[in-house]
Amino acid sequence: MAFAILRTAKLKSFGEIGGSLSHNYRTRFTANADQSRSHQNEHDVSESADAMQMIKNRLPEKLRKNGVLCIEHLITASPDWIGWNNKNAEAEFFEQSKKWLIDRYGSENVITTSIHRDETTPHLIAYVVPMDTTGRLNARKWLGGRKLMSDMQTDFANQVNHLGLERGLEGSKARHTTIKDFYAEIQKPALAAKKLKVLEIEQRLEVPEVGFWGYVGATKKEYASHAQLAAYYFAQQQADAYAADVGAQFSQMQITFEKKLTAERLKAEKSEEAYKRAVHELEALKKKYAVFEELYQLWPSDFEEVERIATEDVAERKRIKAENERIKEIKKQEKERERARELERKIEAQKQKEAEFKKKLFVKREQRLDAQYEAALERFKRCQSEPERQTVMHLFSEKKAAFTADPLRIMDEVKRSEFGELNPVYKGCISLFRVKNEQDFGFFLDHLTKSFEELAPSYVGAGAAQGPITRKVCAATSNWLYVLLDRYGSKYEKKAEALREHLHACEEKAEKSIFDHVLYDYQTKERIAKNKAEMATLSPSPALEKSRDKDDLEGPSF
Known part of the structure; x- marks a missing residue:
């Protein structure tokens, strides 16, 4: 069994x-x-x-x-x-x-x-x-x-x-x-006192020392003797293989037998312990009620009266106990109903809280975009040249486009780009895009925040090559956090906000690392435009060119 x-x-x-x-x-x-x-x-x-x-x-x-x-x-x-x-x-x-x-x-x-x-x-x-x-x-x-x-x-x-x-x-x-x-x-061994011996097969055949090829060219008698010895040799090999096979099977039988003995010993020990406990409890009961046994033996009639009174008293006590239990059960049910009503109120309040939270998520997202615009505008005002102003508006336009686009599409574009999967920020943030349940969200949110805290304030992913990728990943991840908060509720809001601050700081560092490169491009374009304008002022007028062409056609006048 x-x-x-x-x-x-x-x-x-x-x-x-x-x-x-x-x-x-x-x-x-x-x-x-x-x-x-x-x-x-x-x-x-x-x-x-x-x-x-x-x-x-x-x-x-x-x-x-x-x-x-x-x-x-x-x-x-x-x-x-x-x-x-x-x-x-x-x-x-x-x-x-x-x-x-x-x-x-x-x-x-x-x-x-x-x-x-x-x-x-x-x-x-x-x-x-x-x-x-x-x-x-x-x-x-x-x-x-x-x-x-x-x-x-x-x-x-x-x-x-x-x-x-x-x-x-x-x-x-x-x-x-x-x-x-x-x-x-x-893990205890089943047999401690005696060990089973593995069957051993004695080797009775002895292979002659003379090699097989030593009989080539020998007489018939010598060849027959050699053939007999070769047969003995192969028979010995078969006997050894059989002995090894039987020994392995017997060892497996011993292991199986020991397991069964262990299980039976455990059951026997438990049964013996239960029996001893039952005998002990029975003896205690006999000792406890010995006085009633003595009363019954000495005064049977008095014992019957005591038994009647005890029986009635027990019945009355049972009735009172049943009534008390009924009252207790009614109170318990009322408490459970009240607890259920309180739980329903808490659930409803939590639902309302979550509904309000989800409404505010969209507002917060828009407020964050407005704050980015205000920061860009303030920076725009401090610019001292047209290339600087163009650079600021260019970077803000990229940030706005990444922030308002579908974050899944942005991450897919980064993945398919040449250096996308090599970007360290992408390697960390992509885990949030693989979240399947609330447990995953909580785990990856903590893990990613801890990683950013260890890197702050230096962060990674800056430079002309990785900077634009880092900015896209940070914007897409920040936007994706709104989706996850809408899915899993407000209890992760503080942790998500902490991670978003790190993403914003990382994005700002990446933007600073590419600012000079973008500015240089606009300065180059401005310089080329000025050179074209100067060349235009130095070239002959159209009327003079037309007159010169006419003289060339008519030839010189004498």
Whole structure:
């Protein structure tokens, strides 16, 4: 009989989460893991640092002291489950386990899962942030009390029951092992006192020392003797191969047998512990009610009267208790209704807040464009020459065009340009254009802001070649942030505004780096225009040219 196994561990600090992740991702030495099979492990998130960051992104800003930040789940089956020898059954087991986790906690709370195949028994590890619908950490909702834990075991067993896995004894007072103890227990050898000996086949054939080609040109008798020796040699090779094959099969049988013995020993130890506890509780009950047994033996009639009074008293107390529970249930339902109404009010208020926020996004975008225009106009007024004024208006026109255009189209144009994908700002900002969900947005927003903070105030992507590309990328990314804020809400507004300030500063630096190049172009055009004008004043007048042409035709006069 194979059982579905589910264990949970409450992680209450980032230190505990980091320790668990280091074991899960094998970034520290793991004694019970076979390094030669570690490549068979699977992870939803490839790096432990990214998994930690995703857990932090899901957590609320304010954390309760000693609160459960994350619940680690270990999911596996008995070592003797026949499905471990079937890849399809194993894959179905882990797929159903993930589905059960998502149905129970919600996909947004199941941060990442891993499958370990480098230990004795394959198992799945999952990290779940216990966030309820009100946005608070609430591990008690899922793990609060023996009944909830028992129901959880039953529910999971029903999820994988079709794979031939059963639930443990329901209602048993046997205590579950922790994840740490489970790892230690499952690695214990099944046979400690006596080791099984691998079958050894004695080699009875001896190959003669004389080489085969030493008999070429020999007599028939010598050739026959040589042929016999050659037959012995090949027979010896076959015997050695057979011995090796039998030894390997016997070793595999021994490993399988040890696994089954380990599982049976674990079940036997739990059953023995439950039996001892039941006997102890029974003895305690006998001792507690010994006085009633003595009363019944000595004064039966008095015992009956006491029993009648006790029975009536118990019935009355049950009635009062039932009434109190009914009143308590009514109050509880009223509180739940009030809580639901309060939650609806909060949700509605949040919806209104988000609606107002989305309305203001367009206004803020227009205000930002107006501010850029005012800055360009102020700079235009300070210009001392016409080429400077033309340069300022030219750069502003480019900025306005990039800011008002479709940001996806701008990034696609940059990608297809000659040096676009080499631009360092493009390499960082493109991650925001690949966001698929809110978790991705929060993660990449923090990561990109941190990268800009490390580069400030020098930044990168300046110069005649990279400057124009950097300006386009910064404008498109700043514009794209409005789209993402409209999609994922106002709680990211402050972080987005901080990133936008870095983008603006980076764009300004890129603009300064190309200002002189653009100015030089306009100065060159002005110089060429002046030269043309001067040449025009120095050339003969049209009337004089016409008169000269006429004289040339008529010839000289005498």
